[in-house]
Amino acid sequence: MIEFDNVGLHYGTGPEILRNLNFKIDPGSFHFLTGPSGAGKTSLLRLLLLSLRPTSGKLTMFDKDVAGLDKEAMMAMRQHIGIVFQEFRLLEHLTTFENVALPLAVRGEPEASYRSNVQELLDWVGLGHQINARPELLSGGEKQRAAIARAVIAKPELLLADEPTGNVDPELAERLLHLFVELNRMGTTIILATHELHLLDQFRFPRLQLQDGEVSIHD
Numbered sequence: 001m002i003e004f005d006n007v008g009l010h011y012g013t014g015p016e017i018l019r020n021l022n023f024k025i026d027p028g029s030f031h032f033l034t035g036p037s038g039a040g041k042t043s044l045l046r047l048l049l050l051s052l053r054p055t056s057g058k059l060t061m062f063d064k065d066v067a068g069l070d071k072e073a074m075m076a077m078r079q080h081i082g083i084v085f086q087e088f089r090l091l092e093h094l095t096t097f098e099n100v101a102l103p104l105a106v107r108g109e110p111e112a113s114y115r116s117n118v119q120e121l122l123d124w125v126g127l128g129h130q131i132n133a134r135p136e137l138l139s140g141g142e143k144q145r146a147a148i149a150r151a152v153i154a155k156p157e158l159l160l161a162d163e164p165t166g167n168v169d170p171e172l173a174e175r176l177l178h179l180f181v182e183l184n185r186m187g188t189t190i191i192l193a194t195h196e197l198h199l200l201d202q203f204r205f206p207r208l209q210l211q212d213g214e215v216s217i218h219d
């Protein structure tokens with residue numbers, strides 16, 4: 001699904017942030033992405049989100065070299081990818097339903113075609129009772145569950161998460177991680193960046209460890 005072949009990245013004329021990245025991500029797998037602050041976790045996720053291109057080497061995603069993608073092809077590939085951020089990024093003026101439905105609404109899909117799917121997904125993440133609430137009325141954990149629902153409503157094959165548990169308490173963080181595990185069991189490939197190593201011990205997924213710009217894999 002994803003192959004890094006000697007990938008490197010630098011911003012502008014700055015130093016290389018990532019270098020010699022060589023690894024593969026198989027469909028249906030779950031990887032944690034770890035490393036100290038500033039190691040490049042967000043930058044690596046931005047490569048996978050197609051918001052940055054490698055400055056050297058070759059990144060293949062969904063069987064295509066990302067360097068050769070035009071805007072249309074990039075947008076098409078982007079539809080297979082969901083993202084969850086640490087800071088939720090919900091739109092304050094929209095209800096939970098509208099936030100979660102947004103990826104479908106912006107594609108022009110009629111509400112009648114997704115209403116029951118959104119309702120079902122919100123029930124599944126435990127937010128059915130907050131369907132008409134605006135984000136200001138949601139707890140941190142509820143906001144992140146809404147953000148996860150928004151990231152998966154369009155059934156992405158690849159789900160990226162950047163410190164998704166960074167803004168919730170440890171008990172909730174664990175519950176959120178179980179939600180990602182469930183999504184993975186249903187077939188979604190997941191890469192989840194975190195520096196909260198204590199949370200990961202109970203999960204036996206491989207870790208992509210970033211250190212000094214290079215990645216090593218720990219099974």
Ligand SMILES: Nc1ncnc2c1ncn2[C@@H]1O[C@H](COP(=O)(O)OP(=O)(O)OP(=O)(O)O)[C@@H](O)[C@H]1O
Nearest residue numbers: 011014017035036037038039040041042043044195
């Ligand atoms: N837009 C940018 N322009 C220039 N340098 C950047 C930019 N974004 C990130 N960097 C630099 O790239 C390096 C890696 O940053 P990145 O945010 O990818 O690390 P991180 O592992 O996600 O860190 P954290 O855990 O603190 O979020 C840092 O030295 C950072 O200053």
